Amino acid sequence: MIKAxxxxxxxxxxxxSKFYQPYSVDTxxxxxxxxLHLVSKRYENVCNFLEGSLLIGNKLIxxxxxSLYFVFCVHSSESELGILELIQxxxxxxxxxxxxxxxxxxxxxxxxxxxxxxxxxxxxxxxxINLPEIPRNNNIDDIGIKVPNLPSFR
Numbered sequence: 001m002i003k004a005x006x007x008x009x010x011x012x013x014x015x016x017s018k019f020y021q022p023y024s025v026d027t028x029x030x031x032x033x034x035x036l037h038l039v040s041k042r043y044e045n046v047c048n049f050l051e052g053s054l055l056i057g058n059k060l061i062x063x064x065x066x067s068l069y070f071v072f073c074v075h076s077s078e079s080e081l082g083i084l085e086l087i088q089x090x091x092x093x094x095x096x097x098x099x100x101x102x103x104x105x106x107x108x109x110x111x112x113x114x115x116x117x118x119x120x121x122x123x124x125x126x127x128x129i130n131l132p133e134i135p136r137n138n139n140i141d142d143i144g145i146k147v148p149n150l151p152s153f154r
Contacts, residue, residue: 002083003058004031004073007106012036015068015106031073035060039069049080063087067103 004023007016014032023031038050039062049061052073061083062071070087091101098105 001075001078002072003075006032006035006069006071006073008032008036008069008071009103010040010067010069012040015103035071035073036069039071048084061087063091065091068106 001020003021004017004019006014008014014036017028017032019028035052038052038060042050044064048063049059052058052060058076059074059078059080060071061074061078061080062069063084064070070091072083072087074083094101094105
């Protein structure tokens with residue numbers, strides 16, 4: 001179970017936070033600060049998951065891309081590798097949507113329903129693609145290709 005998704009930059013500025021547990025705003029701020037402290041002080045050559053803080057508990061699984069940390073706070077029963085793959089897919093989706101996503105995209109587009117409305121816009125874009133009509137009811141004899149008689153290997 002995912003409890004929270006936090007994205008912050010190298011300087012410790014939260015860029016996006018979404019909590020899936022009912023935490024008050026007064027509780028969310030210390031969670032963000034403690035998560036930032038735990039993740040940002042880690043070396044680059046260590047694993048990308050660690051035991052969570054006392055406030056949020058459980059596990060913190062993160063990836064560091066360019067100037068952003070993507071942190072998922074999850075229940076202890078979640079698969080670390082599965083969540084790392086989920087973060088990878090999340091970042092790739094953002095990258096495709098924003099065409100080379102950067103920190104500014106998260107700051108300025110989230111207020112324009114950029115992240116919330118992305119799935120609906122993706123579906124409408126696919127519906128509006130002009131694909132050529134697929135030929136139907138074609139007979140193989142209509143193609144006009146002669147296939148030589150091949151020897152039988154019995």
